[in-house]
Amino acid sequence: MTRPLRIVLALAAALWPAALAAQDVRLPVWPGSVRFLVLGDGGTGERAQHEVAAQMARYRQRFPFTFALMLGDNIYGRERPQDFAKKFERPYKALLDAQVRFHAALGNHDDPNQRYYKPYNLGGKRYRTFKEGHVRFYVIDSNYLDPEQVRWLESELKSSDSDWKIAYFHHPLYTTAWRGPEVELRAVLEPLFVKYGVDVVFAGHEHVYERFKPQRGIHHFTVGGAAKLRRGDTRRGPLTAATFDTDRSFLLVEVVEDYMYFQAISRTGAVVDEGVIARRREGREAARALPAPAPAAAAPR
């Protein structure tokens, strides 16, 4: 075997799993469905962020999502104009060029003035709501959950007649990672989510991927590994449905009528979790009839 041929074969062997995985879309890609990307804790500007971003762009070729939910810690460290280029605009250039709309939530590393940064679509607000198709999204500022925000949230949840209600913010209400669940936030938010029929909650903060069995009827995901990673930081417990903590990750989601399909992807393009969630067909009252809340997700320490 000639040397160039050996090099070509070695390269092909090295790239094949990633190339294959990058095409491993198991979502329905149904015409007219609501398709989006979920990523958290991405704003480092480092190599891992670029690798994950490249994987997002590759997946988008087969799964053309139109918008992205950012779960906070959008920019780590300094927030000079050049940092926004380095930690957001350059890594996600392919997605931005493809007109993917980013809808950011604020994390504890984010200057609240990010709400004025137009590409984050916060419209100058710390918290907001928007609708895509038959899905209503609630962007919450979990850093500063003041009474005014809680009143706003309740009013918006109450008045919405959307089929799906999805809330997202930075700090997880359920997690097995080292900092543990945000029990104070849960005490304030979960009763509202249950009362007004929130179906799914996305959070970041912990640099892992986790999915929990429904808690009081609500599906909770932690998607905080778009750049940083706390390797081996999850613990499977009675509430755990799936975890991934050996590499960076992001989530692809498709909502088709009463079903939400999801697929979690690693930095290398491997599918690390997938499934489908059915919306509560019996309406919002069904949630109120569920049993008392389960104990907190396995607490750290």
Next chain:
Amino acid sequence: MSLTRRRRAFALLGGWSVLLGVGAACGEEERREAERANPTTAVFADFARRVNDYAALRRRLTDSIGELDPTRSQAEIAARATALGTAIIAARPRAKPGDIFTPEVAAVLATLIREEHRRRSEPVQETRDDQQEEVPDFTPQVNALYPTSYPLATFPPTLLPLLPPLPEALEYRMVGDYLILRDVEANLVVDLMPGALPAGGGSS
């Protein structure tokens, strides 16, 4: 909690509730009467006046600098924050700790915060400690910027409703055992109150 402490905590909370209700619904005479009946009400009324004075000053400065609309230019956002911060510092050159968190206000708030922390379970206090651990050790100063590369500790959401409300431009934050009053858009420490929390956070 001792009976005396419990009474004091209830008195504080009761006073604040009275202030809120009275301020919203009644006239000046009723407000004065409420302040006479409960000294805490008077303390919080004084706090509200000082906060409102700051807000009025800030409005005047904002009028001259201009409001900020969402923009693609991070440079524009940063320049506006700097301009606002500079103008506020220039307008309050002699600002010092205690201008808004007066000793009377600080005493009431410290008691209120400590009592609230004591009522919280261990998991809650651990969560609060974890949030503080992400903030590097630094001493905040009045009229100084909050370091832009430092994270902000999440403010306990069950404590916030117990504190006097603030206009949108201001927020409470914890830095170590300091309670700070922060101008959100200018990223400026407007006032601070040391000793708001027991040393080591809430779980001591």
